[in-house]
Amino acid sequence: MEAQFLAGSGLDAYRAADTGARMSNHGTAMCRVALTAGADVYAKAGAMVAYDGFLQYEPVPQSFRRALGEWASGERSPLLQWTGDGALYLADMGADVLNLQLADESLSVNGSHLLAMDATLGCTVEKVRGAALLAGTGLYNVTVSGTGWVSVTSRGVPVVLDCAEAETYVDPDALVAWTTGLEVRTRRTVKVGSLIGRGSGEAMQLGFRGSGFVVVQPSEDTADRFKIRG
Amino acid sequence: MSRELAKASRVRISELTASTELYLGVHIAAPGLTFDISCFGLDADERLSDDRYFVFFNQPASPEQSIRLLGAQEGDSEAFAVVLPAVPDAVHKLALTATIDGDGQMSQVAAGHVRIVAGGTEVGRYSFTGAEFSTERAVMLADVYRRGGEWRFAAVGQGFDGGLRALLENFGGEVLDEEQPAPEAALAPVPQQAAAPRPVAAPAAPPVQQPYPDATLPAVPVPPAVPAQQPYPDATLLAVPVPPAAPAPGAAPAGVRISLTKYTELPESPGWVKQNDHLVRISLTKGQDILALQGSMVAYQGKADFAHEGSGMLRKLVGNLTGQQLKLMRITGEGQVFLADEACDLHVVRLEGDSFCVGSDRVLAFEAGLEHEVRRIEGEGLPHGGFFTLQFSGHGTVVVKTNGIPVVLPVTPAPETYVDVQALVAWSRGSQVITTAPVRIRRSAYAGHAAESYSLQFRGAPGNFVVVQPFEV
Numbered sequence: 001m002e003a004q005f006l007a008g009s010g011l012d013a014y015r016a017a018d019t020g021a022r023m024s025n026h027g028t029a030m031c032r033v034a035l036t037a038g039a040d041v042y043a044k045a046g047a048m049v050a051y052d053g054f055l056q057y058e059p060v061p062q063s064f065r066r067a068l069g070e071w072a073s074g075e076r077s078p079l080l081q082w083t084g085d086g087a088l089y090l091a092d093m094g095a096d097v098l099n100l101q102l103a104d105e106s107l108s109v110n111g112s113h114l115l116a117m118d119a120t121l122g123c124t125v126e127k128v129r130g131a132a133l134l135a136g137t138g139l140y141n142v143t144v145s146g147t148g149w150v151s152v153t154s155r156g157v158p159v160v161l162d163c164a165e166a167e168t169y170v171d172p173d174a175l176v177a178w179t180t181g182l183e184v185r186t187r188r189t190v191k192v193g194s195l196i197g198r199g200s201g202e203a204m205q206l207g208f209r210g211s212g213f214v215v216v217q218p219s220e221d222t223a224d225r226f227k228i229r230g
Numbered sequence: 231m232s233r234e235l236a237k238a239s240r241v242r243i244s245e246l247t248a249s250t251e252l253y254l255g256v257h258i259a260a261p262g263l264t265f266d267i268s269c270f271g272l273d274a275d276e277r278l279s280d281d282r283y284f285v286f287f288n289q290p291a292s293p294e295q296s297i298r299l300l301g302a303q304e305g306d307s308e309a310f311a312v313v314l315p316a317v318p319d320a321v322h323k324l325a326l327t328a329t330i331d332g333d334g335q336m337s338q339v340a341a342g343h344v345r346i347v348a349g350g351t352e353v354g355r356y357s358f359t360g361a362e363f364s365t366e367r368a369v370m371l372a373d374v375y376r377r378g379g380e381w382r383f384a385a386v387g388q389g390f391d392g393g394l395r396a397l398l399e400n401f402g403g404e405v406l407d408e409e410q411p412a413p414e415a416a417l418a419p420v421p422q423q424a425a426a427p428r429p430v431a432a433p434a435a436p437p438v439q440q441p442y443p444d445a446t447l448p449a450v451p452v453p454p455a456v457p458a459q460q461p462y463p464d465a466t467l468l469a470v471p472v473p474p475a476a477p478a479p480g481a482a483p484a485g486v487r488i489s490l491t492k493y494t495e496l497p498e499s500p501g502w503v504k505q506n507d508h509l510v511r512i513s514l515t516k517g518q519d520i521l522a523l524q525g526s527m528v529a530y531q532g533k534a535d536f537a538h539e540g541s542g543m544l545r546k547l548v549g550n551l552t553g554q555q556l557k558l559m560r561i562t563g564e565g566q567v568f569l570a571d572e573a574c575d576l577h578v579v580r581l582e583g584d585s586f587c588v589g590s591d592r593v594l595a596f597e598a599g600l601e602h603e604v605r606r607i608e609g610e611g612l613p614h615g616g617f618f619t620l621q622f623s624g625h626g627t628v629v630v631k632t633n634g635i636p637v638v639l640p641v642t643p644a645p646e647t648y649v650d651v652q653a654l655v656a657w658s659r660g661s662q663v664i665t666t667a668p669v670r671i672r673r674s675a676y677a678g679h680a681a682e683s684y685s686l687q688f689r690g691a692p693g694n695f696v697v698v699q700p701f702e703v
Binding site for chain 2 (some may be wrong): 166
């Protein structure tokens with residue numbers, strides 16, 4: 001009955017499909033995580049839109065919270081640990097989802113862009129200091145390292161820029177992720193003129209140089225949308 | 231509606247038709263001659279780097295069916311169906327050619343044409359006669375090519391001395407000896423020839439096997455040998471894509487770089503390039519400044535400088551009206567700048583002597599050399615009593631942003647087009663905007679409709695248009 005109903009409707013094309021990968025895209029804005037017992041995943045709190053199977057979630061364990069440091073010191077944990085057998089669907093307000101497979105690599109992700117990560121990955125958090133703090137970014141950088149999957153969000157279709165060919169300057173509000181090992185510095189393009197209220201709107205950029213790349217989103221909005229919703 | 235295109239003329243296909251599904255008809259009237267008409271899908275270097283995009287009688291379609299040979303049609307001796315958006319990015323030019331099969335020369339041609347048909351109506355035609363040629367045995371008729379993100383049509387009409395083989399060598403690049411084009415041509419028909427007879431052979435095999443026992447025993451192993459040989463070419467063909475596919479799902483993790491392949495930067499090219507739907511890349515050159523919305527830069531490489539732009543002509547805009555400000559910055563220097571705004575869909579519009587108006591809040595960037603003028607559309611009942619538009623004219627590029635995929639509506643004199651002022655993006659200058667009271671048709675269109683909505687009326691000569699986005703700001 002349901003199958004008949006679906007077959008005739010336009011929704012048929014959107015059936016859930018098992019891709020066999022640990023993390024895969026369902027459309028552009030939804031991440032499907034295939035969970036099995038013993039292979040837990042940490043997902044952004046509030047990002048679950050659906051799940052299928054025997055899944056349970058709890059705040060990240062105390063030991064991991066220590067690694068997250070200040071980020072997790074608030075009244076709610078920024079990440080939830082999902083365990084069980086089944087499929088978990090994650091999304092963040094329609095943002096594009098990128099599923100990345102790390103092969104003994106490490107990647108720095110703007111905290112508000114981290115959607116999910118394998119629990120086996122190492123994770124360190126540092127509070128953004130200095131000028132970048134003024135830029136109003138997600139305040140926390142999460143460095144994920146090891147071998148496994150990580151899912152990040154981007155508002156709009158991103159671009160990956162190679163920093164080896166030329167030093168790359170990125171608006172901090174548009175920064176999604178970057179490979180570690182890059183030389184990062186801030187560059188100010190503030191002019192005397194802008195001190196009297198005539199700025200170009202581009203006061204400060206982060207400069208990246210070295211062998212690696214940065215992921216840049218086509219939007220200057222990195223506000224953590226779940227914070228608004230509470 | 232059909233436009234006559236002279237030899238060597240070039241035209242944007244969007245000027246001829248809004249459709250991107252084209253029918254290209256070729257007709258050559260030459261008593262006693264037969265022609266092979268083919269379409270070469272060439273790369274940026276005008277080379278046939280992928281011979282699957284050589285569409286001709288033995289290979290009637292490209293792999294994703296974006297270019298298809300239709301055969302003789304009414305009025306055309308050969309025709310192609312081309313779906314432009316489906317043509318892979320690597321293919322930059324579709325070259326239509328005709329070569330004489332057998333003896334003869336192009337001067338024997340009585341008359342011929344290449345015509346573009348979209349949606350059942352002919353929109354463009356390039357006609358030629360044999361008098362334009364002499365002893366050539368082939369002719370490059372016309373090109374459909376990419377230029378700055380748009381498809382254009384060029385009426386070429388260039389004779390070529392050699393035949394089909396020489397044409398192949400001309401486009402093939404690496405093809406040095408004459409044998410190589412032949413395997414290329416020979417390889418292509420294999421899938422079809424193999425595909426066609428195989429279903430025939432399969433049903434044929436069982437009845438053939440039945441009579442065999444009556445005949446001699448040695449004949450029995452022969453039939454299995456024949457189908458066994460047939461799958462082999464197929465298997466070897468399949469084997470080619472398998473090796474690259476095999477490592478991908480393999481056990482070794484792919485790595486971040488590979489996961490992100492589809493988002494890599496486009497190869498370097500001058501000018502304004504759409505990196506993806508939401509990002510535009512501008513390669514800066516000295517002396518060609520860019521005016522862009524303040525804060526729209528997301529990344530850059532090289533030496534770029536961003537300065538406040540507060541010229542007098544925009545003072546009106548930055549004026550006293552709230553919510554109507556267009557704050558611009560001037561980008562100078564050298565390097566590559568990526569512009570975006572709130573993940574809006576971006577559209578790179580190239581003006582070549584045309585003129586059009588864009589709502590001031592829908593402009594992302596434009597070349598400083600472009601003539602631009604601030605206009606105010608006023609009307610009773612409009613929010614804030616009116617709104618600002620920028621009118622661009624001259625030669626240059628404008629980037630327009632829309633929320634969602636817009637629709638381009640034709641504007642005609644008789645039935646007027648009505649557009650919600652909040653969904654309006656841009657219109658051609660020839661469209662007349664009417665803001666008189668009777669067009670206020672959507673006020674309180676539904677219950678609880680607090681905000682006033684206001685429709686603008688557009689009227690103009692055929693050929694004008696208005697762009698509307700699926701989003702009411």
